[in-house]
Each structure stands twice: as structure tokens, then as C-alpha cells.
Amino acid sequence: MFKGRAWRVVRFGEPKDAAELQEVTWAEPSPGQALVRVRTAGAGLPDLMMTGGHFPLLGAPPFGLGEEAAGEVVAVAPGSRFSVGDQVTGVTAFLDGWGGYAEYAYVREISAIRIPDGLTDEQAGGFPVGFRTAYAGLVERAPVHPGQSLLILGAAGSSGATALQLGKALGATVIAVVGSREKADFCTRLGADHVVNHRTDDVTARVAGITGGRGVDVIYDPVGGETAATAVKSLARNGRIAMIGLASGSPVALDPMDMLLRNYSAVGVLAIPDDDPEAEAAVWSRLADLAKKGAITTPVGRVYGFDEVPRMITEQAAPGAGKSVVRVVG
Structure with a gap:
């Protein structure tokens, strides 16, 4: 048994x-799970939802x-592919009620890897969800070649920035759509080939100019609306x-x-493992290899302290550029 502190939702409402x-x-x-002593945990709009x-x-x-969370394995089940002392990052058992904003967290072994060399604690904590979702969107569901x-x-958000990097690693020409000069x-x-500000530019005209009037092959949409x-x-x-998400508050309306x-x-994208552990392991192996080569890395934005979780969640309604991360251990 392990004892510690954890942030939990006790009622619905403001964070x-x-x-x-x-x-x-x-x-x-x-x-199928490993217990991790958490150092960092990635954040995002789903927390606010x-x-x-x-x-x-x-x-x-x-x-x-x-x-998602990253840290040191402190306990494993019989037959685990991890060992006590391994440094891992992975998707938590949040669907079973156990999250990563905690001193300990269960991670799903099918969705976890040993932390690739070169990743900082903050980068490791925010790595799994964004890149697994980007892989689902750009390799499995709407492949970009x-x-x-x-x-x-x-494109500057926690979902978009990972897709930007993976898209470049896959050999695509990336057009990033953002809403500010900072972003x-x-x-x-991060390596975008072109950047369009939807608040100041005519997006349709800009994209037509970039593509010679042809249009784009793939749209990666975490925004909707x-x-x-x-x-x-x-x-x-x-x-x-x-279709990745609806940060705008509503999904895109299609005719x-x-x-x-x-x-x-149009395809929906939900990066939940299927029933093929070998196929899922291959996905994570490829992502880890890209990280080791430096082709992808978590685009860390603001880092919050463990006691700042409620404020961090509130700020996910309009986050700055990059991936928000919570440091659990100082």
C-alpha cells in the first residue's frame, strides 16, 4: 500500500x-498497470471538461x-514488462478514476514507455497523450504522406503542437493556423513551413496562395466551430x-x-488502444524512437506547481502556447 496526496473531482463545477x-x-x-511515483503530469483542456x-x-x-504522468515505477503486477526503478511516462488509469495529479499514479502498461533519452521531466510528463493522439490522427485515421x-x-496548443512536429517528421508540408503573433x-x-493568423489573415486566401490554389490534403482539427x-x-x-476535439466549444459543422x-x-480520432497489444507497442516504439532522434519533443509551455492545479485547470480555457505541465515533486 502507498499513501499520498491526489487531486480529485468531488463535485462538478468551477475547478x-x-x-x-x-x-x-x-x-x-x-x-496491465504499473504504479509510478509521479514527478510530472501533463495537462490540457480535458481537465476543464x-x-x-x-x-x-x-x-x-x-x-x-x-x-498522463511520468516518474519512477514503485510497484508492478506479476508478468509486467516494467521493473521497480524504471523511469516511465504513460497514460494514467484516469478512466478508472485514478489520475496523474497525484503523488502516485497507475499507468496503463499498453500506453507507457521508458522515458526516451534526452527528455526532461517536464517533457516526459506531457509526452504521451498529445503524441499518441497525433499518431492516431496522422498515421492511423487520416494518414498524411x-x-x-x-x-x-x-497549432500552438498542446494537441496542435505535437501534430505539427509529427507531421514534419512524416514529411508533410505544415501550415500552422494560430490566433496571435506570440503563437x-x-x-x-517548432518548424512550421507556413503560419496563418486566423484573426488577422484571410485563411482561405492565404492557404490558396500557399498551395497554388490546390488546397490542403489533411486538416488536423482540435478546435472545431x-x-x-x-x-x-x-x-x-x-x-x-x-476531428480531434472541440476547443471552440462545438465540433465542426459539415455539409x-x-x-x-x-x-x-471526415474521420473521428480517439486514441484509445484497440485489442492488439503488439500493434499498440509498435506505435509507442515508433514514437519513442522519434523522440530519441530529436524529431519530436514535448512543446512545454507553462509549468505549474502541485498546489496550483485548480488554477491550472481554469487557465486551460485559454492557455498560452505549448503544453501545460504540473510538477508534482519539487
């Missing part, structure tokens, strides 16, 4: 009212917060839009007749 720091006991991990009661995969409180064009909405500069530093509806106008014939006439498709 300062919904999240409570509690003393918790962790039992030995079940098969969870505290507000708008996250579709979770029921009523109480439950833990934090989808070398030489194709990829338009990323919310435009951030995406340029009017921003995504405008971007869809720039899809090339036979293009694809990968079936427009899809038919322009011959484009």
Missing part, C-alpha cells in the same frame, strides 16, 4: 470548487484528474479532416453535399 486535494491510498497495481461534467468518458464524481500538405488548427512565432520555432468550418473550404479534392461534390472525408 476551485470541483477539485480537492485529498489523502489517498494506492493498492498494488492490477495486471472533467471538472465541469462535460467529459463524455467519465461518470459522476469522485474521480482523479490527470490523463511525404510531400502532402497538412493544415493544423490550434505564430512559437510555431515557426467556425475556425474549422472556414478551414474546410481549403480542403483539396480527396482531402481528409481529422454532406459539400463532402460529396468535393469528394473529401
Whole structure:
């Protein structure tokens, strides 16, 4: 048994009212899980959805917060591929009520890796969810191929910035769509080939100019709403839009007749492991290899202290550039 503190949702509402720091006991991990002493945990918009009661995969409180975490393995189940003392990062058992904003966390072995060389604690804590989602979108669901064009909405955010890096690693020409000069500069530093500010630019005209009037092959959309509806106008014939999320508050509205006439498709993306552990292991191995080579790395933004979790969650409604990370151990 392990004892420590964990942030848990005790009621739905504003984060300062919904999240409570509690003393918790962790039992030995079940098969398929490893128990980690957490150093850092990645954050994002789903935290705000969870505290507000708008996250579709979770029921009523109480439950833990934090989808991903990095740290040292302190306990394993029989037959585990990890050992006590391993340094790992992975997706937590948050769907079972156990999150990563805690001194200990269960990570799902199928969605965990040993921390790749070169990643800092903060980069490791924010690595799993963003890059696994980007892989699901750009490799599994709406594949982008070398030489194709990829338009990323919310490209400076925690989802978009990982897709930007993975898209470049896959050989795509990346067009980053952002809403400020600060975020435009951030995406340029990450390697975007082109940056469009949707608040000051005519997105359709800019994309037409960049692509010679052809349009883009793939749209990566964690934003939805009017921003995504405008971007869809720039899809090339036979293009694809990968629907990742709805940071705007609503998913993109699609016109079936427009899809038919322009011959484009839309796919939903939810990066939950299927029933093939070997296939899932291959995905994580490829991501780890790209990280070791320096082709991808967590685009860390603001780092919060463990006692700042409620404020961090509130600020996910309008985060700055990069991935927010919570440092659990000072």
C-alpha cells in the first residue's frame, strides 16, 4: 500500500470548487498497470471538461484528474514488462478514476514507455497523450504522406503542437493556423513551413496562395466551430479532416453535399488502444524512437506547481502556447 496526496473531482463545477486535494491510498497495481511515483503530469483542456461534467468518458464524481504522468515505477503486477526503478511516462488509469495529479499514479502498461533519452521531466510528463493522439490522427485515421500538405488548427496548443512536429517528421508540408503573433512565432520555432493568423489573415486566401490554389490534403482539427468550418473550404479534392476535439466549444459543422461534390472525408480520432497489444507497442516504439532522434519533443509551455492545479485547470480555457505541465515533486 502507498499513501499520498491526489487531486480529485468531488463535485462538478468551477475547478476551485470541483477539485480537492485529498489523502489517498494506492493498492498494488492490477495486471496491465504499473504504479509510478509521479514527478510530472501533463495537462490540457480535458481537465476543464472533467471538472465541469462535460467529459463524455467519465461518470459522476469522485474521480482523479490527470490523463498522463511520468516518474519512477514503485510497484508492478506479476508478468509486467516494467521493473521497480524504471523511469516511465504513460497514460494514467484516469478512466478508472485514478489520475496523474497525484503523488502516485497507475499507468496503463499498453500506453507507457521508458522515458526516451534526452527528455526532461517536464517533457516526459506531457509526452504521451498529445503524441499518441497525433499518431492516431496522422498515421492511423487520416494518414498524411511525404510531400502532402497538412493544415493544423490550434497549432500552438498542446494537441496542435505535437501534430505539427509529427507531421514534419512524416514529411508533410505544415501550415500552422494560430490566433496571435506570440503563437505564430512559437510555431515557426517548432518548424512550421507556413503560419496563418486566423484573426488577422484571410485563411482561405492565404492557404490558396500557399498551395497554388490546390488546397490542403489533411486538416488536423482540435478546435472545431467556425475556425474549422472556414478551414474546410481549403480542403483539396480527396482531402481528409481529422476531428480531434472541440476547443471552440462545438465540433465542426459539415455539409454532406459539400463532402460529396468535393469528394473529401471526415474521420473521428480517439486514441484509445484497440485489442492488439503488439500493434499498440509498435506505435509507442515508433514514437519513442522519434523522440530519441530529436524529431519530436514535448512543446512545454507553462509549468505549474502541485498546489496550483485548480488554477491550472481554469487557465486551460485559454492557455498560452505549448503544453501545460504540473510538477508534482519539487
